[in-house]
Amino acid sequence: MKNRYAQTSGLLGLLLLASPVLGQNYEQIAKQIVNTSAGVKPGELVMITGGQHTLPLMEAVAVEVARAGGQPNMLLTTDKVARATSVEMPESAIQASKSSNWLLGADVLIQLPSVEDAKTVLAGTTPERQAKFAKVAAEAGLNKKLDAAKVRGVFVSYPSKSYAANQQLDYASYEQMVWAGIGTDYTAISTQAQQLKQLLATGKKVHITSPAGTDLTFQLAARPVFVDDGVLTAADQQEKLIYNRTAALPGGRIYGTSLETSATGRLAASPGTWNGKPFQGFKADFKSGQMANAKADVGNEDLQKYLATYDPSVMQLSSFSIGLNPAMKAQEQKGYNPNTAAGMVLVGIGGNELQGGQNKAATSNSFPIANATVEVDGQVIVRNGQLVAPITAKAAPGGKKSPKAGSR
Structure with missing residues (x-):
């Protein structure tokens, strides 16, 4: 991220x-x-x-x-x-x-x-x-x-x-989706996000798998968990951390940091772009939080130049994100993976200080994992790219979010 x-x-x-x-x-x-x-x-x-x-x-x-x-x-x-x-x-x-x-x-x-x-x-x-x-x-x-x-x-x-x-996207469909994402029902998204936030804020271990080969675990360590539900209420505006005072349109995402030294396993990312160029077949191993054996089938030259430019802190797993907006849809094979798409999972490496983490690396990057299954202390919250708990928000293009408690 x-x-x-x-x-x-x-x-x-x-x-x-x-x-x-x-x-x-x-x-x-x-x-x-x-x-x-x-x-x-x-x-x-x-x-x-x-x-x-x-x-x-x-x-x-x-x-x-x-x-x-x-x-x-x-x-x-x-x-x-x-x-x-x-x-x-x-x-x-x-x-x-x-x-x-x-x-x-x-x-x-x-x-x-x-x-x-x-x-x-x-x-x-x-x-x-x-x-x-x-x-x-x-x-x-x-x-x-x-x-x-x-x-x-x-x-x-x-x-x-x-x-x-x-991205080789059909513009008319893409345009319609983004405007629908901006106008979705943020009340439903907020309800779901708050329930997931409680689970993640008290959880200890996250396990992510995917059909492409991801099998990754990391610890949460009681870090801040952030909700982007498209609206900054009066209570949000008084928060100490800047990301609690931040919203996006289209909104619909919950995210936070991992214990920097805890990641273990394998990451197999979905196709995407790197410096505007195709980036496919990315795989990497993690041990004690550190990324190793990173390689891409397409775009590997740019990846290796990037990794060689920065110190090891940039290769440390540091963040995660789960999309909640049902109007936003990924097109995996075209490398289009909006982080707000419902069920879209991203994991990030590098700096996470603004999110309450301890990695002060100068930069960061994130990798999408389509069709992921996510477990928090054994409880499944995403299964094969679909949100399964606690509530699935419904898109309502053109709708408006009702103010949360404490909003203006």
Whole structure:
């Protein structure tokens, strides 16, 4: 799981992203983002970031912030500028972002996609360059500052024709699914997430298997468990950890960290992408939490360069995630594995400090496991990629989540 706040740019990073779709009701979507998910209040400073392609929705969000009595401030970028920063800037000039002060001073961050075609933007970048961005960001200590700050965040992803083309997805179906995922029934998701959170918060041992060959166990060690159910309630907004003050659209995910030295077994990941290129047949062994014998059938050269660039802490199993959104669907053979898809399981390696873990590695990565079976202390909560306990949320495209207790 990538750190949403401190990625290759040192602050906002490059997400797998999207462009606005003609004909969408941006005003309606903005109301959901500002009033339901972020809970913007009068007088709050709201930073709104995104790419040039997202300007119509950014504008609608800014207008809605003003209508709610907040103070909107927009930060816009383009693919060309993002590429210049990520790939063309002299390596000697790479340093921690100086723009973090406005983030730390804001009440709310609403982040839309910064680039439209991440594959093109990142083409030609090297693992060494990416590692330098990650190193200077880590040294700046933004993670600790974010926990101590008051800012809360809502991250909005939505359909992109370039991303769909890169993944060989049917754009019309993909577009419809993402908007349905944003408008799903978050009340049902929240109910299920809270029940799973209680089980994971008190559990000790997780066992993950899959038909592809995953057979992995790790310990939970009473770490924080985070719920992303698409809405930040008044209670959420007062939480100490930044990830408890963070929501995504589409939402629907429960996640946390593992005891860093506890992972044992075999990981066989589903097909995906690495630096925008196909990544298939990944397998690795784990012993005492450390990854070994990592190899991919397709994309192995880039993988090995990545592993050789960082210190061993990046190869330590550190996190897990289970998707809860029934509207989101994976297409495994095309490498499309949204982490919010109901029953989708991801495990992560590397830094997990923002999630309450102890691994301070400068970067992190995650691997999807489709059709997984997950047991917590022997109790099955996912079987062959299907959520089985305690309640299966039902999609309700266009629906809205009822406020949880303590919400505004």
